[in-house]
Amino acid sequence: MSPNVRRFRPEILSLLALAACASSSATMHAEGPLWERPGLGGAVRPEMGAPQPGMMAPDFELSGQDGATTRLASLRGGWVVLHFTASWCPYCDAEVEHLGEMARDYAPSGVRVVLVDVEDPEPVWSAYAAAHVAPEILALHDASGAAAASYAPPGAQPSFVDRAQVALDATLLVDPAGAIRLFLLPDSAHFDPTFRAVRAELDRLLADAPPRALAPEDVVRVTLAPDPVHGAIAIRLHIAPGYHIMSDRPSAPEYIPTRVELSAPDLDVGEARYPAPVAFDVGERSIATFQGDTVIVVPVAAQAGAARNVTARIRYQACTATRCLFPTTRTTEALLAFGTAQPTVAEKRP
Amino acid sequence: MRYAILFPLALAACTAASPPRATNPTAPAAEPATASVVVTPEMGSPHPGDLAPDFELRDQDGKTVRLSSLRGSVVVLAFVASFCPFSAAAHPSLARLTDELAPRGVHVIAVDVAEPEDGYRSYIDGQRTPFPVLRDDDGRVGLSFVPDGAIPGMKNRKLVVVTSHLVIDRDGRIRFFTLLDTAHFDAGLVHLRDAVNATLGS
Numbered sequence A: 001m002s003p004n005v006r007r008f009r010p011e012i013l014s015l016l017a018l019a020a021c022a023s024s025s026a027t028m029h030a031e032g033p034l035w036e037r038p039g040l041g042g043a044v045r046p047e048m049g050a051p052q053p054g055m056m057a058p059d060f061e062l063s064g065q066d067g068a069t070t071r072l073a074s075l076r077g078g079w080v081v082l083h084f085t086a087s088w089c090p091y092c093d094a095e096v097e098h099l100g101e102m103a104r105d106y107a108p109s110g111v112r113v114v115l116v117d118v119e120d121p122e123p124v125w126s127a128y129a130a131a132h133v134a135p136e137i138l139a140l141h142d143a144s145g146a147a148a149a150s151y152a153p154p155g156a157q158p159s160f161v162d163r164a165q166v167a168l169d170a171t172l173l174v175d176p177a178g179a180i181r182l183f184l185l186p187d188s189a190h191f192d193p194t195f196r197a198v199r200a201e202l203d204r205l206l207a208d209a210p211p212r213a214l215a216p217e218d219v220v221r222v223t224l225a226p227d228p229v230h231g232a233i234a235i236r237l238h239i240a241p242g243y244h245i246m247s248d249r250p251s252a253p254e255y256i257p258t259r260v261e262l263s264a265p266d267l268d269v270g271e272a273r274y275p276a277p278v279a280f281d282v283g284e285r286s287i288a289t290f291q292g293d294t295v296i297v298v299p300v301a302a303q304a305g306a307a308r309n310v311t312a313r314i315r316y317q318a319c320t321a322t323r324c325l326f327p328t329t330r331t332t333e334a335l336l337a338f339g340t341a342q343p344t345v346a347e348k349r350p
Numbered sequence B: 001m002r003y004a005i006l007f008p009l010a011l012a013a014c015t016a017a018s019p020p021r022a023t024n025p026t027a028p029a030a031e032p033a034t035a036s037v038v039v040t041p042e043m044g045s046p047h048p049g050d051l052a053p054d055f056e057l058r059d060q061d062g063k064t065v066r067l068s069s070l071r072g073s074v075v076v077l078a079f080v081a082s083f084c085p086f087s088a089a090a091h092p093s094l095a096r097l098t099d100e101l102a103p104r105g106v107h108v109i110a111v112d113v114a115e116p117e118d119g120y121r122s123y124i125d126g127q128r129t130p131f132p133v134l135r136d137d138d139g140r141v142g143l144s145f146v147p148d149g150a151i152p153g154m155k156n157r158k159l160v161v162v163t164s165h166l167v168i169d170r171d172g173r174i175r176f177f178t179l180l181d182t183a184h185f186d187a188g189l190v191h192l193r194d195a196v197n198a199t200l201g202s
Helices: A003-007 A010-027 A090-109 A122-132 A196-208 B002-017 B085-104 B117-126 B140-144 B157-161 B190-201
Strands: A061-064 A069-071 A080-085 A112-118 A138-142 A171-174 A180-184 A220-227 A232-239 A244-246 A259-263 A278-282 A285-290 A293-301 A308-316 A328-336 A345-348 B056-058 B064-066 B075-080 B107-113 B133-136 B165-168 B174-179
Touching: A080 A090, A090 A112, A090 A122, A090 A196, A112 A122, A122 A138, A171 A196, A180 A196, A220 A308, A220 A328, A232 A244, A232 A259, A232 A308, A259 A293, B056 B133, B075 B085, B085 B107, B085 B117, B085 B190, B107 B117, B107 B140, B107 B157, B117 B133, B133 B140, B140 B157, B165 B190, B174 B190
Parallel strands: A080 A112, A112 A138, B075 B107, B107 B133
Antiparallel strands: A061 A069, A061 A138, A080 A171, A171 A180, A220 A232, A232 A293, A244 A285, A259 A308, A278 A285, A308 A328, A328 A345, B056 B064, B075 B165, B165 B174
16 A cells, blocks of 8 residues: 555545545536546546645646746636647657647637646757647646646545546646636546647637626525434535635634525534635635635434424635626525435525 | 544435425436446447457566566456546555455556656656556557547546456456546545456456
8 A cells, every 4th residue: 555545534535535435416417427528537526635626726837948937827817728748758749739729729719728847857948849839729737737736636546646647648627717617637548639629629718718697596506415424514615716715713703704504403412523624825825715616514312203304504605717606695405304214305595 | 443433324314304306206316435437339449348459568677567467366457647636646555455455366566658758757656656657658559449439538548547447367358447526526436346346256
């Protein structure tokens, strides 16, 4: 067993698994989950952990061929195709010319194609980029692999000691607000160097743009579900792409912390367990937020019996990179049954 | 190993708590933990059932190994490259498999494909390597194992076999042949081990 596998803790994996079910509704289409659709077999799965679609793309600052540095966040305002490569990677090598075609084809739509080289020595990368990378591509060099490693969900390729290599050959679509909308790891079994599936997703997403203004109640959708194994209720916040809410321990006193309160007749309710925060960069500062699908677990002393009406009050403030909505308190009720093999959920919208 | 138990439990919780899927009720609840790209006759040759292409290459001690000279023994053949992170990740499993299978008369052989000398050296020196690592410096042997229809999008055909695994039976016939499956990577070589046991048992 590699040291990386040993680092996993059971609680984390269990929480990841919970996150998995939290996100399943977001990633399920009529045709089934994203990774069962043609060309998308490499889609990052919720149980792999962050970063995930719906979360902000981890920011990085890397130098390009001309020596100038570029921050990913500086490209906000337009769509970005982000691809990780290395000179020796035979998959990447077959793709690089098609990546150039994509950069040319989508330039009129304001899409930037960003290619990040992972851990090649500088002279090797410079020579490779000069020979193979189209000038329309923004080619950046991640000599240390730190940027690539920030795109390695912990549950993806757990046997890899060098986490930067996990992101190698990955392709992401990042929306104008800086949120990940598609995240594909390599899928050698269905290898398509021409990016057909990525182009189809990009076409679909561009057709949806500009993003319609969301009603406040759609910025954060709330669902409740029993978690009989852990004797808990999972409060799932589905946070819309491009938005974040402050974590339960915000980075500044003036920020509104996310708080949940659960009440249910004849249930002993424990203290809410909040997930680890996700960093969000505001200018030079990094703040503690929740993004994407977020699961807050509230332990309850649950015994088998009739369904109970459970009420959750959730207070939060949702923001994008540029503006915040008013702080709000939401109330969600659900009829939850415990102690059966197949808990029934009959949710009532408030 | 506690997490190995807890994780499926948590997943079971997930399955139980999820609303029933209105569409596609026949879809499997979860994919197997490991899957592989199995070489099929449709991909071309060689494929399981074919005689393995013969070759003669030198190992790290300068000793010449000829595949056909190992007839009478079951052979595990692993194509590797130092640059491939999947090769590196599977290496400890290959070493363990060698320890387990050597007393049963199985030869485990790695073929390092199309690498310059320093890459080959780094593969041998990087980790415990209780099996011969044959140097296929120009990738010709690797290429002889690439079915035309395998990973058709890959331009550099000799690298298609990197991190492929084969089991060759006592008659020199391929009994198991998988290509790298990055989306369902079997770092523990579970399928390979099962295939060796099946071949030994037959």
